[in-house]
Amino acid sequence: MHDVERLLREELSRRSELPPPSAAAVVTAVHGLRRRRRITAVAALGAIAVLVTLAGTITALRPTAGSLPPAFPPPAPAGSVSLTEPPEVWFADADHGFALAQSCLADPCQLYVAQTTDGGASWQRHAVPGETFPAEQRSPRVTLRVLGATTLALDGYDGDRRRFTTDGGRTWTEQPVAPQGTVAEIPDGGLAQVRSNTGRPIDIVVLRPDGTSALLATPPLTRPLTSMWTNVARGDDGSAWVYGGDDTKTWLWVSRDRGRTWRDVPLPGDAARAGAGQGPHVEHGRILYVVETSPKRRAWRSVDDGAHWADLGRDLPPDPGGDMGLGSVVCFDGTLLVYEPTSGGVYRAMPSEDKLGRVGDAPIWQRAGGRYLRGVGPKGSAGPYEHSPDGLTWTELRL
Incomplete structure (x- = not known):
């Protein structure tokens, strides 16, 4: 066994009898052991991957509130991870983006999140712990909600779960899906969506940058929404637009103070x-x-x-x-x-x-946040898929 791996296992075994430490503390201790044992530079390079893997495993297995209990699945073989169909892709800006992916070498399939930090030139794949689905289902029943360059949520279709990450999918926590309390406005880095209520005006649910949700204190005073459903469209100046309607009318509302007040358009x-x-x-x-x-x-x-x-x-x-x-x-x-x-x-x-x-x-093509996305397959919008920053130069989306 490699000297560094042995030291890591000895340190983890010793600490298993103590109160749970942070992953950073274990890594620091092992670095100290490495220095004292004068491990060579070649061995240190090999240890980096081990440290990252074990640190993520420690975080996933530590029984703290809000963390996911399952350990991270083993890495999928090269070429076995592909885009979901239909694709869910979103760019927080021209350089940073995410795509939902899957590996179906076995049944059930494993869900992955692929991240790019260089405009889609390369992608890093991260398995989502505990998130699998039957192969016959063909796609995961989750919605990709990107809040920023490294922050995203995966909400289950049935509203029973939310996976949340702030480091691009390397580590995950569970957050409550149900709104907790109210907020006066849609915050920077937050998302908002319409929630229809039978026989009552709509609510607006705000996903906050920490992964929790709250109701907007002052949604537009619409009639009950029955014939349409929409997310809240956001302008890059902070404006918010809500579009929907009932069986008799379509309406549009705008807010220019982050949802504190609304005007019928x-x-x-x-x-x-x-x-x-x-x-x-x-x-x-x-x-x-x-x-x-x-x-x-x-x-x-x-x-x-x-x-x-x-x-x-x-x-x-x-x-x-x-x-x-x-x-x-x-x-x-x-x-x-x-x-x-x-x-x-x-x-x-x-x-x-x-x-x-x-x-x-x-x-x-279509807008996918900070880039354009299009399908170039024989069936029109079908894959393979390409993305572009300007609609002129296109790059195949390859995971």
Whole structure:
């Protein structure tokens, strides 16, 4: 057995009879033993991987409140970890991002989180302890919620669990999913989502940077939400936008003080009808787009919180059946792209243009936080998948 590994095991065995230490304390002690025994530099390099593995195992196994009881699964063989289908990918900024991945060499499959810190040029995979799913299920029933460059939560579909990490997936804790108390505003580094209540106005649940949740003290005073559900869209100026509706109307609300107060935004044309479209798309906090798909196809833009709307979609082709819809994405510079699925045509309106004009026939991509994401497989949006910082240069997403 390697000298360093033996020293590590001796130190861990000795400390097993004492109160549980921190992983940092064990690592410090072993470093001291290494120095006293004059271990060579080559052995020290080999010890780094051992220290990291054992430190993570100690943290996972220590019986403290809020930590996950299962130990980390053994590393999966190279090439056995792949993106989930459909993919869940989100970039906190142009360089830092996460993707859900899975290894199904055995049944059940093991869930992984893949992290990049170099714009997707490379990815580091981290198993999520205790998070498995049957192979026949084909994908994990969790939602990826990225709060920052190293912080994320995995919420179960049924609301029974939340896995939370602040170091990119290297270590995990469990946090309560149910909201605890209220908060006056959506904090920096926090996320918010709409929670519908049968027969009552909506709530807004705020996921705080520490992984706990609370109710926003002053949600918009909407009627009960019955026909739509949406997360809260955030502008990069801190504004918050809530879009939804009931069986008779679609509505949009904006807050420019992080959710302390809300104002009803009037919608244009038929966009206020029940189930009229999609949106909103917000860029730079001030450029607001609403894409209307039924009964007409329209695309609207406002730069004054809905006081005035420009009709950009006058030349969009009609949809006689009323069931094909439209795809749309807003680029980082505020340009609107609309995709017509029947013809495959792409229409564009730059911030300075007053209508959409056709620019070609090409698959449209989607925003995934700080980057664009697209599928380039034979089935349109299917994999393999590529990401881009500008919509011009694309890199295959390879784990």
